[in-house]
Amino acid sequence: xxxxxxxxxxxxxxxxxxxxxxxxxxxxxxxxxxxxxxxxxxxxxxxxxxxxxxxxxxxxxxxxxxxxxxxxxxxxxxxxxxxxxxxxxxxxxxxxxxxxxxxxxxxxxxxxxxxxxxxxxxxxxxxxxxxxxx
Amino acid sequence: xxxxxxxxxxxxxxxxxxxxxxxxxxxxxxxxxxxxxxxxxxxxxxxxxxxxxxxxxxxxxxxxxxxxxxxxxxxxxxxxxxxxxxxxxxxxxxxxxxxxxxxxxxxxxxxxxxx
Numbered sequence: 281x282x283x284x285x286x287x288x289x290x291x292x293x294x295x296x297x298x299x300x301x302x303x304x305x306x307x308x309x310x311x312x313x314x315x316x317x318x319x320x321x322x323x324x325x326x327x328x329x330x331x332x333x334x335x336x337x338x339x340x341x342x343x344x345x346x347x348x349x350x351x352x353x354x355x356x357x358x359x360x361x362x363x364x365x366x367x368x369x370x371x372x373x374x375x376x377x378x379x380x381x382x383x384x385x386x387x388x389x390x391x392x393x394x395x396x397x398x399x400x401x402x403x404x405x406x407x408x409x410x411x412x413x414x
Numbered sequence: 415x416x417x418x419x420x421x422x423x424x425x426x427x428x429x430x431x432x433x434x435x436x437x438x439x440x441x442x443x444x445x446x447x448x449x450x451x452x453x454x455x456x457x458x459x460x461x462x463x464x465x466x467x468x469x470x471x472x473x474x475x476x477x478x479x480x481x482x483x484x485x486x487x488x489x490x491x492x493x494x495x496x497x498x499x500x501x502x503x504x505x506x507x508x509x510x511x512x513x514x515x516x517x518x519x520x521x522x523x524x525x526x527x528x529x
Contacts, residue, residue: 296439298437328470385507386472
């Protein structure tokens, strides 16, 4: 038994959902006694990855959802994202220079603030795991 | 979630302070007013970030958009006193190469007047 709670959240394809889940994310960070830097990195990853999926992956289809799981182990805070949008491996995404508004450097920010990102495409769904050092 | 305060608004300088979270919701709150009070005035501009708790890529996009508008009129933008984590975000995105970051107002005025 890990002793770490897991929170499973389901977000509609709507950027307003980030505001709705914010209190649950804050509670998770408090329960895990996240450092200020780790908490910042978790919030940044959520903001950038969910925004990216909504803007580029789900193509405005209101019926589609994004599954987000927040958990932890001894070393890391772990975020898992799953969606059935366009295949997108953020590890292979070329980071755009500053100044572009497409969100291209948002993924670069997540890379900088995380310890590791793993991606797989399975059964028509994107599965992304982001690990942030505690 | 985000607010804008006008500190100084003269023919020589625009000095504003942003506060709160510059994420998707925060940018939505302040972007129009921020652009109107900075880019539209076409003056050297100082943006105090000391009360900004969180800065996502959309917030950076807002800053870059104002920097570009001001540059078209040969006016500079300087960011001032970001928290350690906000400064880390700025440098991680290489925004510090595009927009100078000052420690305090004195340093910011120096940067605004230098070539």
